[in-house]
Amino acid sequence: xxxxxxxxxxxxxxxxxxxxxxxxxxxxxxxxxxxxxxxYLVVWTTIARAKGGTVGGYTEGEFAGYFIAWTFVxxxxxxxxxxxxxxxxxxxxxxxxxxxxxxxxFVDMGRMMGMKTIAMMTLIPTIFILTLIFKPEFALIxxxxxxxxxxxxxxxMMRYTLMYALAVTAFWTTRVTALFELWFAVEFFTSGRVAxxxxxxxxxxxxxxxxxFQWMFAFPLELLLGRLSPQEALYGFLMQGLWLxxxxxxxxxxxxxxxxxxxxxxx
Numbered sequence: 001x002x003x004x005x006x007x008x009x010x011x012x013x014x015x016x017x018x019x020x021x022x023x024x025x026x027x028x029x030x031x032x033x034x035x036x037x038x039x040y041l042v043v044w045t046t047i048a049r050a051k052g053g054t055v056g057g058y059t060e061g062e063f064a065g066y067f068i069a070w071t072f073v074x075x076x077x078x079x080x081x082x083x084x085x086x087x088x089x090x091x092x093x094x095x096x097x098x099x100x101x102x103x104x105x106f107v108d109m110g111r112m113m114g115m116k117t118i119a120m121m122t123l124i125p126t127i128f129i130l131t132l133i134f135k136p137e138f139a140l141i142x143x144x145x146x147x148x149x150x151x152x153x154x155x156x157m158m159r160y161t162l163m164y165a166l167a168v169t170a171f172w173t174t175r176v177t178a179l180f181e182l183w184f185a186v187e188f189f190t191s192g193r194v195a196x197x198x199x200x201x202x203x204x205x206x207x208x209x210x211x212x213f214q215w216m217f218a219f220p221l222e223l224l225l226g227r228l229s230p231q232e233a234l235y236g237f238l239m240q241g242l243w244l245x246x247x248x249x250x251x252x253x254x255x256x257x258x259x260x261x262x263x264x265x266x267x
Contacts, residue, residue: 061137192218
């Protein structure tokens with residue numbers, strides 16, 4: 001465990017240094033994130049204004065708060081794209097990773113953490129500026145803010161592990177991008193990313209409630225905004241724990257077969 005932690009920290013530091021060298025690329029990715037949030041903000045505040053000031057329990061100011069907080073939560077919980085796994089397998093780059101004394105799961109996690117840390121240096125001032133411009137409305141509740149950090153950690157771990165489980169299929173298909181696009185389409189509408197879950201029609205909300213995506217995004221976001229009761233927060237943590245545990249078991253079991261498949265093809 002100590003060795004894994006040391007390697008994870010080392011990979012995070014290496015990723016941070018690499019991110020400094022690619023500041024333009026990181027800046028463009030952050031710009032895309034902010035533009036997406038602003039588009040949603042403008043659309044939903046316009047709809048709220050047209051509907052008399054409120055949609056799905058959100059006023060114009062609360063929509064501003066939602067999508068400004070959206071930029072922070074989205075950045076913190078973003079995992080990685082399975083195409084990365086597909087690319088490394090097709091190029092044979094996975095051989096080196098399999099020889100290292102640590103699971104590639106942790107190596108890739110360290111890289112993600114490093115990139116997130118560097119991007120925060122730009123993201124936080126940007127959120128401050130957006131707050132001054134749009135004057136969002138939301139409640140800062142002490143217990144909810146205290147619960148935010150573990151909720152974000154679990155949300156990131158959950159999404160990262162779920163994405164890794166999807167990425168592992170690249171050992172058999174080497175065309176995992178199509179599966180990822182299907183995943184992304186479902187996640188887009190059922191996670192709270194395009195709009196608060198409360199604005200969804202009842203049938204869509206029922207689907208969202210049986211899928212894991214809201215616990216990776218809407219749950220920590222609503223905690224940040226102070227829109228959850230203690231009972232709802234406890235239920236959210238329970239669902240995060242169950243999904244994370246189940247997915248981690250799947251990754252552990254499937255990984256062994258995946259590596260054997262890779263060795264057989266490579267041999």
